[in-house]
Amino acid sequence: MEQARQMLQHHFGYDSFRNGQAPIIEQTLRGQSSLCVMPTGGGKSICYQIPALMLDGLTVVISPLISLMQDQVEALRAANIPAAYINSTLTVQEVNETMQLASAGYLKLLYIAPERLESATFLQVLSNLSVPLLAVDEAHCISQWGHDFRPSYRAIQKLFTLWPQKPTVLALTATATPAVCDDIRQLLDIDEQSTVITGFSRDNLAFSVLIGENKERYIKDYLVKNKNEAGIIYAATRKAVDAIYELLSRLGESVAKYHAGLPEDMRTSEQERFLKDEARIMVATNAFGMGIDKSNVRFVIHYQMPRNMESYYQEAGRAGRDGLPSACILLYASGDVQTQRFLIEQTQDEARITQELAKLQTMVDYCHTEGCLQNAILTYFGEEAGVPCSRCSNCNDGREVKDVTVDAQKVLACVVRMGQKFGKTMVAQVLIGSKNQKMTEFGFARLSTYGILKGQYSSKDVSSFIEFLIAEGLLAVKHGTFPTIYVPEEGKEVLMGNRTVMRKEAVSVRKLADNDPLFEHLRVLRKEIADEEQVPPFVVFSDKTLRELCDKKPMEL
Ligand code: ADP
Ligand code: MG
Numbered sequence: 169m170e171q172a173r174q175m176l177q178h179h180f181g182y183d184s185f186r187n188g189q190a191p192i193i194e195q196t197l198r199g200q201s202s203l204c205v206m207p208t209g210g211g212k213s214i215c216y217q218i219p220a221l222m223l224d225g226l227t228v229v230i231s232p233l234i235s236l237m238q239d240q241v242e243a244l245r246a247a248n249i250p251a252a253y254i255n256s257t258l259t260v261q262e263v264n265e266t267m268q269l270a271s272a273g274y275l276k277l278l279y280i281a282p283e284r285l286e287s288a289t290f291l292q293v294l295s296n297l298s299v300p301l302l303a304v305d306e307a308h309c310i311s312q313w314g315h316d317f318r319p320s321y322r323a324i325q326k327l328f329t330l331w332p333q334k335p336t337v338l339a340l341t342a343t344a345t346p347a348v349c350d351d352i353r354q355l356l357d358i359d360e361q362s363t364v365i366t367g368f369s370r371d372n373l374a375f376s377v378l379i380g381e382n383k384e385r386y387i388k389d390y391l392v393k394n395k396n397e398a399g400i401i402y403a404a405t406r407k408a409v410d411a412i413y414e415l416l417s418r419l420g421e422s423v424a425k426y427h428a429g430l431p432e433d434m435r436t437s438e439q440e441r442f443l444k445d446e447a448r449i450m451v452a453t454n455a456f457g458m459g460i461d462k463s464n465v466r467f468v469i470h471y472q473m474p475r476n477m478e479s480y481y482q483e484a485g486r487a488g489r490d491g492l493p494s495a496c497i498l499l500y501a502s503g504d505v506q507t508q509r510f511l512i513e514q515t516q517d518e519a520r521i522t523q524e525l526a527k528l529q530t531m532v533d534y535c536h537t538e539g540c541l542q543n544a545i546l547t548y549f550g551e552e553a554g555v556p557c558s559r560c561s562n563c564n565d566g567r568e569v570k571d572v573t574v575d576a577q578k579v580l581a582c583v584v585r586m587g588q589k590f591g592k593t594m595v596a597q598v599l600i601g602s603k604n605q606k607m608t609e610f611g612f613a614r615l616s617t618y619g620i621l622k623g624q625y626s627s628k629d630v631s632s633f634i635e636f637l638i639a640e641g642l643l644a645v646k647h648g649t650f651p652t653i654y655v656p657e658e659g660k661e662v663l664m665g666n667r668t669v670m671r672k673e674a675v676s677v678r679k680l681a682d683n684d685p686l687f688e689h690l691r692v693l694r695k696e697i698a699d700e701e702q703v704p705p706f707v708v709f710s711d712k713t714l715r716e717l718c719d720k721k722p723m724e725l
Contacts (some may be wrong), residue, residue: 169194175218179247186211188366192338193218196301201337201358203307205344205365208482209461209489212340213240216303219338220277221249225298226270228335229279230324231305232316233458235439237279244277253279254290267293282309285323295330302327304356306458307339308478311351315343315478315527325355342485343478346550368481368549369557372488375541376497376561377534383471383499384415390469390497391421391449398442399467400450400457402474402483404507412471413451426452454479463490469497473504473535475512476527477548480534500535525647533639536632538562538672567672576637576662576669578620579630580655583643584663585615588654595653596630636671 172193176182185193192204192215206212220227231237237253244251252266252275269275271293284290302324308314310321328334337356344352353360378386387401403409406427413425424438424447441447443462450456454474468487474480480498488494505528512524530548537544540556540563547553556563582599583590590610597604598612601619606612621630634653637643642659646652661667 171222172197172218175221176214179218179221179249180214188364189215192364195362195364196336196338197222199300199336200362201339201356202362202364203339203341203344203349203353203356203358205341205349205363207366207368207370208342208485209370210342210366212305212342215340216301216338217244217249217277219301220303223300225300226273226275227277227301227303228294228299228327229277229303229305230282230285230321231279232282232309232318232321234281235436236305236458237281239461241277241279249277250275251277251279254284255279255281256283270297282318282320282323285326286320291326291330294327299327299331299335302335302337304337304339307341307352307356308344308348310339310355311348313345313347313351313523315476322355328357343482343549345478345548365551368546368551369542369554370485370488371557372491372493373484373542374493374495374557374559375484375545376495377500377541378497378561379500379535381499383501384412386499387412387416387469387471388419390467391416391419394467396448397466398445398448398462398464399469400452400465400483400486401469401471402452402454402456403470404453404472404474404504404511406453408471409451409453416449416451421449422447423449423451426450426456428453428455454483457483457486460486461489462486464492465489465494466492467495467497469499471499472507473498473500473531475508475524476531477534477545478527480531481545481549498535505532522647525651529638529645529647532635536635536639538636538639565672569670570673571668572633572671573662573668575621575624575633576642577665579634579637580643580659580663582615582620583653583655586612589652591650591652592631592634596627596634599630600625600627602627633671637669640669642669 169190172190173185176185187210188204188206189211192202195202196216196219204212204215216227216229229240231240231253234255234257237255241251241253252269254263254266258266266278270278304310304321304324306316309316309318310324311317334357337358339352339356339358341348341352349363352358353363401412403412406429409425409427413423416423424442426435426438430438438447438450439456439460442450443460445464465487468484470480470483474483484496484498487496508528508531509525512521512528515521515524534541534544534548540553541560542557543553558564579595579599583595586595586598594606594610597607598616599619599621601616601622603616607616625633634643637659638645638653641656642662643653644656644659646654655663658667662669
């Protein structure tokens, strides 16, 4: 390991290894195949690059993206390390030349796309080389349970029998749930003990979930407040990317865009502009970013909720790779769920759709959770939750925690009485005592007359309470043509009185009486803002808004 440390210093100019790097390098040098799970920006590349320098022969690196290979090879060459790549951008002659260099022992690392392994001629050439180490970057691509399955990754298994001795395998990924880890280990024949997982927590990132914001306005304000900072804005669709790009360009922002619908040369040049700080904002779909090593990204804003937690953490994790405080903001609206549902349902494979919808639900749960967001992420990735981060929007909302067990029991009991066959909206309607036609149609007219939560909750509050119970795992969603909700084991514990439910106090609303002094204040405000004479009989604001309004004089608004 002393020699490894010298290599780190000599070739890369770093004094010490980061968390997880040393044990991975040591195992790899001992010839033990390993799985390395480290967050984005954790420093996975060095884990195979240093062993590659120290082992005799050629290290083959499987990498999913052309741009990623090119960047890595350029960086290695700049550090005086003989490396090359083979992918579809090379001519046949260039491929041959590269393979000749490799055969002559001039190369230490060779990056290839997994599709290459489908060529028998290529495998033939490879079989004549001495390959001690096989690095599989973005290893989650091999798993169907991952969020980025690439069937061609399965061809990696052909390399296990290509030489008399199976090379040492080092699989690397940033976002692997326990199920994905199991899958990777099984497919690449790695022992469970040989897994090195460094903490997932990124202590310089502050996560926020903002519900019901005016998204455009929020982004405009954010960019004004954070004037010189670089950041990425992710949207779910190309159309949304184009629209935000237009909006920001019109405002005179220095902005680039990226999505799969743009011609390749434009994608490359837009990416370059962002990487070289010529454009400070990148607006993109999830097509942008894998392997991007831009260290000074200060914020990642999600204009829409992404389709699963893996994608979210990977995309948000592109903020703050330099370790400085950075913001990860998710702007959530319930319509985002429909957008993602629609996108998921475009795929043909039924089994996959069911699986993706379940993942989408965990993403929605994240948006509705009331505990520490950092901990919610850690728990999702199978890590134990730590003390609340005190940086995220939930840790900083200043709300108190209350016992809501009785209300939870009312909701769960209602779900049971309705036969656990209905969706959230139906249940909410029954709970607030709706008199609409559907009640009679489905035979709930009587149940609904109780208005179990009527007066206590508005219909919007009931919906958000149901979302909360789902996020807590006390209600569960069964996906199908119509998603329905049912009471799982955890919820039954609540019904039986064996478990209490704590929730942060709801954003309370206050109805203003005619003689409330605030009423006059608001009337003046209204006139100032909208020039409206008419003020509704009562105005409902959250306590926070109310407090803020009271602190301001009319003219400031
Ligand atoms: P990952 O693949 O895990 O997302 P990279 O391998 O691209 O991360 O590394 C991220 C950044 O961290 C790179 O700029 C790299 O040079 C830097 N880095 C890696 N190891 C160290 C180290 N031991 N000390 C300081 N910086 C490091
Ligand atoms: Mg990487």
